[in-house]
Amino acid sequence: MASRPARKSVSFDATSAGTKTRILDAAEALFTEHGYEATSLRQLTGAAGVNLAAVNYHFGSKEELFQAVLTRRLDPMNHERIELLEALEREAGGRPPSCEKVLFAMLIPALRLARDERRGGKNFLRVLGRAYADPSPFVRHFLHQQYAEMIARYKEAFLRALPHLSRQELTWRLHFVMGALSYSLASTDALKQLAQVTQADNDELILQRLAPFLVAGLKAPALVDTRKLELVSGS
Amino acid sequence: MASRPARKSVSFDATSAGTKTRILDAAEALFTEHGYEATSLRQLTGAAGVNLAAVNYHFGSKEELFQAVLTRRLDPMNHERIELLEALEREAGGRPPSCEKVLFAMLIPALRLARDERRGGKNFLRVLGRAYADPSPFVRHFLHQQYAEMIARYKEAFLRALPHLSRQELTWRLHFVMGALSYSLASTDALKQLAQVTQADNDELILQRLAPFLVAGLKAPALVDTRKLELVSGS
């Protein structure tokens, strides 16, 4: 029996890369369809056409496979987001780029990912959207790690573009932005059905509809009067 | 051995209600913390202080328990939403109520639920937020059933309040609204960490911050120019 290759020194030669990629692709599809917990390694390896033990050999465990599924797409996407933002800031000289432009820089890499079927397309975004709501500590820690830098950079950019918002207020609004985005992209067919969305709408159209909604929300004045809430609730 | 009581004719006498309620409370808490799939009936009945077989005796199966957990809170909340909307429309006579008022009527029952610890409080809203993203067919079908009427009524109300939006456009915006709402309320520490939100923020504050964001988004003009997207992405 051979020892498992050391964690980070695995060379991507043809065979192992073939097997690893087939596993990653099958995992992406099945995690989308059934969720992480509900997908067994037996279905997964069956769908990938590889031996059951291949997952543990190549990835170590099911958890590490899940992280690998996320990393493969998230890492390039968030790097692209940061690069776009930097390009925007270079272009603008010392002036802060507009809220719209910053938001678009954030959305476009997600859109590109959704468009590119060779990079996983819509499947992956649904896995990601689901992962946001996952309570497992390892998922939460992993996502935090993956997103921390990107979010921090964008928060600074938005703060400059929206000087009327406090840092705390903006933190919340970014929270809402990520919520609407992930929910839209992750939404299952059932929810689209619930919303009576026609199948003709693709992800590109979703983002084109999402953008004006989010821009308007980001630019909105800071706080609503509490008494308005009470007025209605008192009926 | 006794037969299981008929599904709908179960009388809520003191003992069975006590056991059923303890199971529901424990399920609500554990589904929040670990998710549906990752919560075993053995932890659940252990936490509730009841026998393992009690879940199957009182609810039939784990799936039916999950539905019961959701129904206990969702049913009153969505009825309250519909009643608030009807009160609003009666008040306004033939005139359509404003977008703000309709949105508040939708948010307030959720806020009340979050406030009322005796009705489950924040725990339940997190279960719900997670359920939105659940891929299981039975969860999706159940939620569709629970929400269909409420969503349909609000869609008509928003259509009248926002005449510049097509039905399809509004469908999407309601989708975004539900996304931002459920995501905010369901968010586990991961995203709160991500957004560096202080723990002092409670759910009431979330909704007060969410409302102006959503109102602005709902009122926004319809579609962004596609070329704007291309302009930035071409960098």
Next chain:
DNA sequence: TGGAAATTCAAACGAGCGTTTGAATTTTTC
């Protein structure tokens, strides 16, 4: 081309799962 390393494979392991069983117990009902 031959030996070492990497990979694949069938099989099994132990554990935990949701559910069922039938007897013991409690509660209800007359």
Next chain:
DNA sequence: GAAAAATTCAAACGCTCGTTTGAATTTCCA
């Protein structure tokens, strides 16, 4: 207060899970 119904209980069933094993096979490289 006894018969009946409802509920609780400990135990077990059958199954699937993620993981491990060690031999068989393939790939790599000197």
